[in-house]
Amino acid sequence: MATVEMSFTPLPAHVRTARLVATAVARRSGVDEALLDEVRLAVGEACSRAVEAHQEHCPGEPVQVALSGAGGRFEVVVTDHVAATNGTPAAAGQPGGADPTGPLPVVPSELGLAVIEGLADDVEIARTKAGVIIRMSWPSADPDLAPPGERA
Amino acid sequence: MDLKLDHHSKDGIEVVDVEGEIDVYTAPRLRELLIELVNLGHYQLVVNMEKVEFLDSTGLGVLVGGLKRVRAHDGSLDLVCTQERILKIFRITGLTKVFGIHDSVDEAIAARRSEK
Numbered sequence A: 001m002a003t004v005e006m007s008f009t010p011l012p013a014h015v016r017t018a019r020l021v022a023t024a025v026a027r028r029s030g031v032d033e034a035l036l037d038e039v040r041l042a043v044g045e046a047c048s049r050a051v052e053a054h055q056e057h058c059p060g061e062p063v064q065v066a067l068s069g070a071g072g073r074f075e076v077v078v079t080d081h082v083a084a085t086n087g088t089p090a091a092a093g094q095p096g097g098a099d100p101t102g103p104l105p106v107v108p109s110e111l112g113l114a115v116i117e118g119l120a121d122d123v124e125i126a127r128t129k130a131g132v133i134i135r136m137s138w139p140s141a142d143p144d145l146a147p148p149g150e151r152a
Numbered sequence B: 001m002d003l004k005l006d007h008h009s010k011d012g013i014e015v016v017d018v019e020g021e022i023d024v025y026t027a028p029r030l031r032e033l034l035i036e037l038v039n040l041g042h043y044q045l046v047v048n049m050e051k052v053e054f055l056d057s058t059g060l061g062v063l064v065g066g067l068k069r070v071r072a073h074d075g076s077l078d079l080v081c082t083q084e085r086i087l088k089i090f091r092i093t094g095l096t097k098v099f100g101i102h103d104s105v106d107e108a109i110a111a112r113r114s115e116k
Helices: A012-028 A033-057 A111-119 B027-039 B057-071 B084-092 B105-115
Strands: A004-008 A063-070 A073-079 A122-127 A132-139 B004-010 B013-022 B044-055 B076-080 B100-102
Touching: A004 A012, A012 A033, A012 A063, A012 A073, A033 A063, A033 A073, A033 A111, A033 A132, A033 B044, A033 B057, A111 A122, A111 A132, A111 B057, A111 B084, B004 B027, B013 B027, B013 B057, B013 B105, B027 B057, B044 B057, B044 B084, B044 B105, B057 B076, B057 B084, B076 B105, B100 B105
Parallel strands: B013 B044, B044 B076, B076 B100
Antiparallel strands: A004 A063, A063 A073, A073 A132, A122 A132, B004 B013
């Protein structure tokens, strides 16, 4: 069971709230202070991406975020309900070359995924028929947030 | 913190001062300002990001969009940023090779002048 679970309507204003909550839970889970900026940015990217997808395809559905601090890892799972075939090609998300003498790079809508992959210690992106699930984690000291039965 | 935007002219270059968080919620305001400045004929821009506390890919997209607009008029868009946590996202995305990133507004203006 996640330590904290959130569902929010797909509005950009709520992404900031999700970032703040995730950072607070990460800190409480014992994630090193030096990694908190990465957690904040990666969670923001995942939520922004989900909000954008929901606004386009299912604005009435909430975005879901689950935060867990156990087993020496702080894990974040962001779930949207937009199937991978709905404008989220598997090849998207690569930043591409940045040749200063060439044409400007096109910032893809999935640039956020590239940022997440560059930030999170461990990332898994699953594109399913039900939606996209982004699972990412960082090492944590795991002080006391795990359920009693899971504590070392 | 919300986003605060201001701009002023210095040595013929329009300097945009940005303070706060540039994210999916606030980035449209920066986009509107950059579009407005270009529409007013300001094609040499410096975006001062020294007081930016947070930048995500939406913000990067706005900056790239601004760069495209000024380049369409043979203009330029340089950045001022020394914060490691902000620079990191430019490095991850390879955009350090696209933008001129400087330590101060004066340095950015001087670099632009030297290229003319």
